[in-house]
Amino acid sequence: MRIPETLSKAFGPSPDFETFLSGFLNDEKLLPEPGALKSKRFLTRSIAPHIERLSALFNRENQDQGDPLGAYWKKGTHPENLRLAYFLYFMPANLFRIASIWAELSRLGFQWKAGDLRGVEFGAGPASGATGIATGEKFCPVGIPKLGNWALIEQDAATLGLGGRWANAYFQHLGKSEWKVKEFPRKIDLSLGFLPPKAPKFNLWLMSFFLNELPTPRKELADLLLDSWKHHLENEGVVILVEPALKQQSRKLLELRRELLEKIQKEKLDDFKILLPCLGHQNCGALASPEDWCHEDVSWWRPPYYKQLDEIVELDRKSLPFSYLVITRSKRSRSEILPIPGNSQTHRLVSPAHSEGQDLEFFTCGQDGKRRARLRPALKSPVTPDEGLQRGDILLEAEIRGDQNSSRVQRLKARV
Numbered sequence: 536m537r538i539p540e541t542l543s544k545a546f547g548p549s550p551d552f553e554t555f556l557s558g559f560l561n562d563e564k565l566l567p568e569p570g571a572l573k574s575k576r577f578l579t580r581s582i583a584p585h586i587e588r589l590s591a592l593f594n595r596e597n598q599d600q601g602d603p604l605g606a607y608w609k610k611g612t613h614p615e616n617l618r619l620a621y622f623l624y625f626m627p628a629n630l631f632r633i634a635s636i637w638a639e640l641s642r643l644g645f646q647w648k649a650g651d652l653r654g655v656e657f658g659a660g661p662a663s664g665a666t667g668i669a670t671g672e673k674f675c676p677v678g679i680p681k682l683g684n685w686a687l688i689e690q691d692a693a694t695l696g697l698g699g700r701w702a703n704a705y706f707q708h709l710g711k712s713e714w715k716v717k718e719f720p721r722k723i724d725l726s727l728g729f730l731p732p733k734a735p736k737f738n739l740w741l742m743s744f745f746l747n748e749l750p751t752p753r754k755e756l757a758d759l760l761l762d763s764w765k766h767h768l769e770n771e772g773v774v775i776l777v778e779p780a781l782k783q784q785s786r787k788l789l790e791l792r793r794e795l796l797e798k799i800q801k802e803k804l805d806d807f808k809i810l811l812p813c814l815g816h817q818n819c820g821a822l823a824s825p826e827d828w829c830h831e832d833v834s835w836w837r838p839p840y841y842k843q844l845d846e847i848v849e850l851d852r853k854s855l856p857f858s859y860l861v862i863t864r865s866k867r868s869r870s871e872i873l874p875i876p877g878n879s880q881t882h883r884l885v886s887p888a889h890s891e892g893q894d895l896e897f898f899t900c901g902q903d904g905k906r907r908a909r910l911r912p913a914l915k916s917p918v919t920p921d922e923g924l925q926r927g928d929i930l931l932e933a934e935i936r937g938d939q940n941s942s943r944v945q946r947l948k949a950r951v
């Protein structure tokens with residue numbers, strides 16, 4: 536995914552973000568000493584074991600990837616450090632993923648039309664999603680007005696409390712002092728729907744690494760989501776769903792997309808549009824094969840303490856994979872909502888591009904499904920070898936010849 540350099544450097548290598556984060560955690564009395572984030576001993580002894588445990592859990596190392604997760608916040612001997620580990624390691628990464636999706640909307644010309652912000656984040660944890668939007672809007676604005684209100688819903692009250700205070704502090708830090716947060720510590724019981732009938736309408740609806748924790752079958756989830764959006768999503772509102780890039784979790788999100796589209800078509804709900812990543816309502820190219828799935832990937836400069844943690848736990852989070860969907864409620868056409876130049880036909884790169892002789896080879900996905908394709912950069916195309924091609928790029932008005940296993944881009948208007 537292409538994001539501006541200002542966003543990729545928002546958290547590092549400069550220590551500014553780390554300094555702010557460390558100050559916040561000090562005020563929260565969560566660090567044993569002010570310089571603890573620079574202490575290898577502290578990170579190794581108090582934080583790393585929890586990261587390893589949570590990583591194994593989120594990657595479902597000892598269970599089927601398709602299984603929902605059980606409760607985890609209250610398990611273990613030191614729940615404060617478990618929360619701190621999540622806050623230091625998983626929150627910034629999820630925040631960055633959401634900010635990158637916002638950057639993608641901005642890059643494709645999306646403009647906010649829904650008035651003052653009324654956001655809701657489900658399974659908010661430490662407000663990773665809400666703070667991700669604030670970061671996205673700071674570096675890649677789409678024009679959200681100054682006033683904003685967030686409802687954060689989360690079953691673990693302590694994590695939510697930390698998230699609420701973090702969001703307030705971080706919004707101020709980013710100059711969004713008129714964004715306010717309200718906390719709703721509660722377990723969402725889907726037999727009662729996502730929101731109570733009397734809940735207000737929202738114009739930004741976030742679920743970041745939340746849906747995979749629910750045991751609900753995709754069809755039921757699609758029904759529940761669309762029913763809630765009919766009542767609680769404003770016209771011109773936006774929904775962002777982010778899930779793990781793991782094969783089964785990603786496929787579940789693609790299945791959810793399929794179920795949503797089926798219902799949208801059956802009930803003629805023309806104002807609901809799935810915008811990203813597919814740029815259209817075509818059948819999913821990845822679901823066509825039982826072994827396939829679809830994910831994005833974004834690179835960032837990690838805060839210095841994060842690099843240290845990566846080294847300690849032997850993980851490498853230089854790039855952040857994820858699967859996602861962006862949906863909007865709008866009567867406008869997709870080309871009005873996302874005025875990509877030369878909008879008529881798009882193919883999205885759904886893999887990295889690698890060199891094969893003089894060609895670049897990659898997978899694309901578009902109205903005509905998913906296919907392996909090659910392109911010779913030196914030819915008349917506007918894609919120069921220097922610029923290259925990367926996962927997430929969009930080929931505009933590409934003329935592609937061949938079959939699913941071997942195609943060639945003959946002509947191309949532009950690469951976005």
Ligand SMILES: C[S@@+](CC[C@H](N)C(=O)[O-])C[C@H]1O[C@@H](n2cnc3c(N)ncnc32)[C@H](O)[C@@H]1O
Nearest residue numbers: 629658659660663689690721722723743744748
């Ligand atoms: C992996 S965390 C993601 C947190 C945050 N959205 C993020 O992206 O970092 C999933 C969160 O969903 C919460 N959660 C799971 N099921 C829930 C439910 N039924 N009601 C409320 N919160 C729930 C968990 O407590 C957890 O904090």
